[in-house]
Amino acid sequence: MDEHILNKFFEPEKVALIGATRTPGFGYGIPGFWKRHGWLEKAYLVNPKGGEIEGKAVLRSISELPDGIDLAVLMVPAKAVKGAIKELGEKGVKALVIESAGFAETGAEGKREQEEISKIACQFGMRLLGPNCVGVVNTELKFATIEIMDQALEKGEVGIIAQSGVFGNILLDHLPALGIRVSKVATLGNKIDLDEADFLEYFAQDPKIKVILLYEEGIQDGRRLIAALKYATEKKPVLVLKSGRTEFGKRATLSHTGSLSGEDLIYEGAFRQAGAIRASNLQELLYLAKAFTSQPRLKGKRIGVLTTSGSMGAMLSDALFEMGFELAEWSVGTLEKIKQVAPGWVNLKNPLDVGPSGIFGKALDALFSDPNPDGFVLIPVIPFAAIEPWRAIGFKMRDFFGEISKLRERVPDKPVITVLLGYEQFEKEMEELCGNAITVVHSPEMAVRVLAGLSAQKRLAD
Amino acid sequence: MDEHILNKFFEPEKVALIGATRTPGFGYGIPGFWKRHGWLEKAYLVNPKGGEIEGKAVLRSISELPDGIDLAVLMVPAKAVKGAIKELGEKGVKALVIESAGFAETGAEGKREQEEISKIACQFGMRLLGPNCVGVVNTELKFATIEIMDQALEKGEVGIIAQSGVFGNILLDHLPALGIRVSKVATLGNKIDLDEADFLEYFAQDPKIKVILLYEEGIQDGRRLIAALKYATEKKPVLVLKSGRTEFGKRATLSHTGSLSGEDLIYEGAFRQAGAIRASNLQELLYLAKAFTSQPRLKGKRIGVLTTSGSMGAMLSDALFEMGFELAEWSVGTLEKIKQVAPGWVNLKNPLDVGPSGIFGKALDALFSDPNPDGFVLIPVIPFAAIEPWRAIGFKMRDFFGEISKLRERVPDKPVITVLLGYEQFEKEMEELCGNAITVVHSPEMAVRVLAGLSAQKRLAD
Structure with missing residues (x-):
């Protein structure tokens, strides 16, 4: 052959x-x-x-x-x-x-x-x-047809198909800071020959690629693309971001890559039918990519939430409601465990708001044993100044929050998303504590959008 | 008295x-x-x-x-x-x-x-x-009733009223990284006496505060709050984030600050009637705060866009359309100026996509002289690896992009928002080049949300 x-x-x-x-x-x-x-x-x-x-x-x-x-x-x-x-x-x-x-x-x-x-x-x-593209990147061989930053050449599991050259390149610049590592990139430009369908099929077969990101401006051969999408989504998640959704956007894509971007509703239906997951904006696409390289599918709608900030818990609850999720009921066993360790002012609700009580790790231990939730959102945010004096006498982040990434092993089949916000150093150390097996985002709304993506994922054979 | x-x-x-x-x-x-x-x-x-x-x-x-x-x-x-x-x-x-x-x-x-x-x-x-709050902060006197990071004590022009203690504190941790500087903060907790209305009136009179941020969970005395909001919005912009919008959110606020958060549609109407600007999420609230300390009102709907990435231009165009904005027509004089400096492949459209042509500064000079746009969005994003060799031989960011912050002085009455994305070092240096008089955001959608906020702002007397 x-x-x-x-x-x-x-x-x-x-x-x-x-x-x-x-x-x-x-x-x-x-x-x-x-x-x-x-x-x-x-x-x-x-x-x-x-x-x-x-x-x-x-x-x-x-x-x-x-x-x-x-x-x-x-x-x-x-x-x-x-x-x-x-x-x-x-x-x-x-x-x-x-x-x-x-x-x-x-x-x-x-x-x-x-x-x-x-x-x-x-x-x-x-x-x-091409023309009007910057070609390809293969991080495994550290090969690229355009110069990119060394950080972007770290081996990873994301395959990117981006119509635009500059954009593909900027994405590569941006991804390391988000903790997203790439396997291969193809930028398509004006697509006079090879197009997204070719690369979808190729990336679908590539065992090194775990999730495919597709940035689209306009499609020349819709039938072929849909067939390629169907083929690819049988093998791995495919995330799509499509611009040229509106009148203004269409004009812009025409003068950018000469693409006629067509009617958005038609695309919407076609993407969905093909099993692709559509991101509504760039940020969402990137966080979904991060989640899909490390999180299992979300198999139900019931979410368990552990927070140190009641406000963030409330914002998350709003977002969960608006996206059609449920707040899981904690089981009796879980409530018993929490009661044993929590001060009286902790409300035994979901979201479970433990505030600055210091029982985050113990609560996590209890919640991760609870069979009810299908997935979890953690919001471990504490003012850095409040924990600095403890750090001065030798306390580590894990002393405040527990061994989050180890506890995570207890729920291998459920997605766990962490929302971080605060002082830069705090976010950095918490991200390390969460490890690679937990997806970190920076707003309650993004946590819920990521869960929605994981919930929309096809059940794949392997 | x-x-x-x-x-x-x-x-x-x-x-x-x-x-x-x-x-x-x-x-x-x-x-x-x-x-x-x-x-x-x-x-x-x-x-x-x-x-x-x-x-x-x-x-x-x-x-x-x-x-x-x-x-x-x-x-x-x-x-x-x-x-x-x-x-x-x-x-x-x-x-x-x-x-x-x-x-x-x-x-x-x-x-x-x-x-x-x-x-x-x-x-x-x-x-x-209070109770259940962390009190107040006054950066001018470096006074706070809770320990906060030194960075958050830098003097600024934002007044924050936050119902929740932890949340107010986390905000303070987070703001310096966004370039937002605070004047005063009040965290309210359970509000058994002093409430948001008291602080709204007080902050409204404070000449050091240029914009007020209000995070709400639930309101006890609606009439009084609306009156205070009306009073405050006559003097300066008031930005509101309200959680407890949904069934789940309401339950969460009840167990958090004991607040009954009420019907969201009623709040929506009341906030609008009082002239407050409502943010739909935390990120939006923060970027609006940043914009409102440095940008003038947006007086019309016509936006001019200069980009180095056609894709980002297309995403921005979609977002502008969806939020009801117009893409300004460039005047004949502007097009003449651009033609004189642009290579043949540059399309004289809005968004004006100059790609990596190196004429960003000259194009900006021309666009800022154009009377048609009511506001501008700039998307100066270039792969960092592409400009590194130039930097090695002494080129500076301003050599690629022009003296952006100086040029900005030409349009003092129009908002200018910059969308940055890319390598961390690139974003940092571009942000410096943009200076304090340009609001930097990190997605096309956020740029448009900020413009929408600036467009909703009341015409104020002074």
């Missing part, structure tokens, strides 16, 4: 950069980036000016390239793209990322130019990603 | 802490906190055990207090509160913060106890804040 063409994009043996430059600008950063990550030795740089970049000799023309280039990355001005593709085709290159912009997104002339490019590539049996 | 009673809470000359302790716990941190900020010398500590705390002699009983105590802070167990109030009354103390919990929020018995306390205080003409 032939190798999948997308392997050439994500695991090339030899790669060529057409348009490498020695002066800052597009094409400048990549050679250095590749050098740092061991890719420059497998790379060929092309620029008519020749010379040397990062200690590597620069070829003056594509014709000087050796045979067997798996992937070529084009960073030349739009006008030079057509010629370059012909030459690459003649060299037998089958996989190409066109990062250059200035095609369909600029109007009729650009669209014509784009169509010609497509024809040429087709004649050579060449598969194209 | 008599001095306003609330002056005694915010600017006491002599303050007494009843329940100071030497061991970590409630009442432990305050003496140290007061010492660090120059308040211990004006303070009297009381504990039956006597001795010394932070080098200060501890009185064994309230009767040992000198005359002329302006404010007493009670941190004793609930059962000891009644006796302490009597003694303080006999000493002529007129202002009291009761931080102790265990009253109406715990049920019928607590409620009776609370009513007795109220009667006793009334007999002595004493005004009470």
Whole structure:
């Protein structure tokens, strides 16, 4: 069987950069980036000016390239793209990322130019990603066709398919701070050949990818996308963010990636039917991604809540009600356990508000033994100044809140979300205490949106 | 004329802490906190055990207090509160913060106890804040009745009225990271005497407070609150967050601060009629607070958008449409100016997406001269790895984006909101470049919510 063409994009043996430059600008950063990550030795740089970049000799023309280039990355001005593709085709290159912009997104002339490019590539049996994109990232091999921050190259389980280049790149910049680690990224741009359906199918088969994120502006072949979505959602969760939902948004996507974004209600229905989970905004998409890499499905509607702040508990309760959840009844056994340790002013309700009583860990122990809740939200927020004197005499966060991440092992089949708010250092240490098996968010509403996503997830075979 | 009673809470000359302790716990941190900020010398500590705390002699009983105590802070167990109030009354103390919990929020018995306390205080003409609160903060004098982080004591222009103690405190912890600086805080707890109306009137008159934040769980005297809101909104913006909106939320507020939170639709109408601006969640409340300390009212619906990311521009466009805004038409003069500097692939639309062209500053210069928009949203997001090589050879953020905060002076009467997303260091430096006169948010949707808030603001006299 032939190798999948997308392997050439994500695991090339030899790669060529057409348009490498020695002066800052597009094409400048990549050679250095590749050098740092061991890719420059497998790379060929092309620029008519020749010379040397990062200690590597620069070829003056594509014709000087050796045979067997798996992937070529084009960073030349739009006008030079057509010629370059012909030459690459003649060299037998089958996989190409066109990062250059200035095609369909600029109007009729650009669209014509784009169509010609497509024809040429087709004649050579060449598969194209772009134009107007930044190509791909594969963190496992530390390979990328655009320079990104080292932090974003940490291996992870999220696959991202983003129509836009800059946006895909900004996401990569932003994710490490949220604790989201990526496996592979594809940015699509104007999609004259490879599109979201191709990458959905490919990512669905990739055992390293646990959840797929799809940012959509407009869809050319709706039937194919829906089929690909259905295929993918049978294997893993697929989260979708779609812009161009409204009149203004549609105009914006048209001038951005030349996409006709279509009627939103049709998309809404199609996404749902295909089993995809739609995020209503970027923040939600990102927190869902985080939750889906670590949390099990939410199998019911009954949520148990433990809080140190009555206000945050009330806000969470409002959000739970509005999204159709239930507040679980605590079992008699649970109430007995809490009574034994709680001061008199603690109300034995759900949300269980233990305030600054110091029984958070013990309460957690009791609640996690309760069979009633289908999932949990924890709100361990305490003013940092109030715990600082204790810390000065050796108290640790776990002394105030219990071994949260260890206790979490008691409910492996139920999602646990923590809402954190407060002093930066406090949030950081609490996040560490929660560990990777608990999803941390920063507002009651986001906790509930994440639960809603986990509740909408398909039951998957494995 | 008599001095306003609330002056005694915010600017006491002599303050007494009843329940100071030497061991970590409630009442432990305050003496140290007061010492660090120059308040211990004006303070009297009381504990039956006597001795010394932070080098200060501890009185064994309230009767040992000198005359002329302006404010007493009670941190004793609930059962000891009644006796302490009597003694303080006999000493002529007129202002009291009761931080102790265990009253109406715990049920019928607590409620009776609370009513007795109220009667006793009334007999002595004493005004009470609490119980079940953490009292007040006045950053100008670095005075607080609860220990808070030093960062939260930076002088600012936001006045906060929060029903809940822990929550008020957590807010204080969280605000510095958002760049929000506080003037005064009142936490209300069970509100057996002083309530939100008292503090609204007081904060409305305070020239140091530019915007008032009100977190509500339940309201006892609706008419009085609405009157106070009307009075306050004539003088400055009042932002309201109300929990207990739903069935679950109501139950939660009842067990939290003993509040009956009532019908939400009634509140909604009343808040609006009184000219208050209601935030739909905590994040929105905080970003609105930030915007209202630095941005002018939004006088129309036409928004101008400059972005480096087409995707973010599209998401913003969707959000603008959904909230009833318009995308401004750029004037002919503006388009001429942009054409002179922009590469061919830049679409002369609104949102104006200049991508990584490097003309952000010049475009901003042109857009800020355009008479059409009533307000602006900027989305200057560029992958950090792409600008790092430039930075290595001496380029600064302002070389990529222009002198954003200086250019902003050209549109003093129009709000300017910036959406930032990306690498942490990038966000930090961009935020500095934007300066205090531009409100920075972190999602397109929040930018539009902030504009909606600024659009709802009353026209104020001064």
